[in-house]
Amino acid sequence: MGAVTTSSTRCPWRGSPGNACAVTNPIKGSISRLSPQKKTRCPWRRRSRPAGGCDFPARPGLSALAQSIFWSPVSAPTILTLMQASDMLGIGGPHPLITALGAGLDSPEGTYALHVGTTSIQILLLAGSNPAAPLAAVIPIDADTLGRIEALTRFWRDLYGRKVPADTRLTAQQRRRLRLMIQAADGRMNGASYREIGTVIFGDTRIAAEPWKTSPLRDAVIGLVEGGLAAISGGYLQLLRHRRKS
Incomplete structure (x- = not known):
């Protein structure tokens, strides 16, 4: 398989408060070991001067890990x-x-x-x-x-010192899948092929066990990438609400 050139540009959503890019280990580091890199500067790195004296709920240039993020009750009913x-x-x-x-x-x-x-x-x-x-x-x-x-x-x-039940908005399985989705989307945005992403997530042995084009793992990787991109594009807001049966 020919080498795929990937970019080492940092995730442009890295500093966006509440975004999962700030709390997961990107798949890009694993992908970069599979293919050469071309370093480019991220256009979002430029800092703008303050436009006024208004305080914002979060600093866009600071990781969500380095500041307290406050959600609006409109976005997060809980x-x-x-x-x-x-x-x-x-x-x-x-x-x-x-x-x-x-x-x-x-x-x-x-x-x-x-x-x-x-x-x-x-x-x-x-x-x-x-x-x-x-x-x-x-x-x-x-x-x-x-x-x-x-x-x-x-x-x-x-x-009152009682045992606190777990937050039921996301199960442990849903959290694991969300992590994989964001990692897969990160790899795709940095030029990785579906097969390269699958190799990092599932391992060489499972990927090589059957033809890639007809492998169910390929469909799984595509689903993870599409789900991750949808979450980054605003779908993550649905994670702030409970899923209730109608």
Whole structure:
């Protein structure tokens, strides 16, 4: 098989907050050992000067591993939205672990903060709410209500020292497949053939065991690449929601 020239350009989505490119080991490193490289400069590396004094939820030029990423409740319904509770509810006082929510990222809709216990849960304290006062959770009644209740349950159990159930939005199998999808898409974007990607994922022995053009592994690789590209193009937002049966 002839050599395939690949580019060593870094993934242009590397610094995009919330993107899986920032948290997986790219397949490009393995592909580069199979074929020569041509170094090119990434056009996205240029830094622009600040255009104003507005703070952004995330720095586009910084990896998601190096900063706290705050999602909007519109994109991620499982973000726990809190507000100051009405006196009529008769709540005795605030929970001491919640009073630190004032230290977070301020925005027009309120303050974004991250509760870190046995699990990490993102919280939005609505504008005008006092974190030192008794708080109540806001649960809109819509198609994502059950997901919001699950997030609230996980938060409550962690707050009171109970065992926290796993987040059910993604199973362990789905996480493994997502990792392979992003790795496969990364290899394809850097010039690797489907066979080269398959060799890295499945190994030389399995790839060489049968004709490549009719191999089911080829179909599997193509599916991983297409799924990864779709996720990078915005499909990853679906991972933030629960899949509910209609």
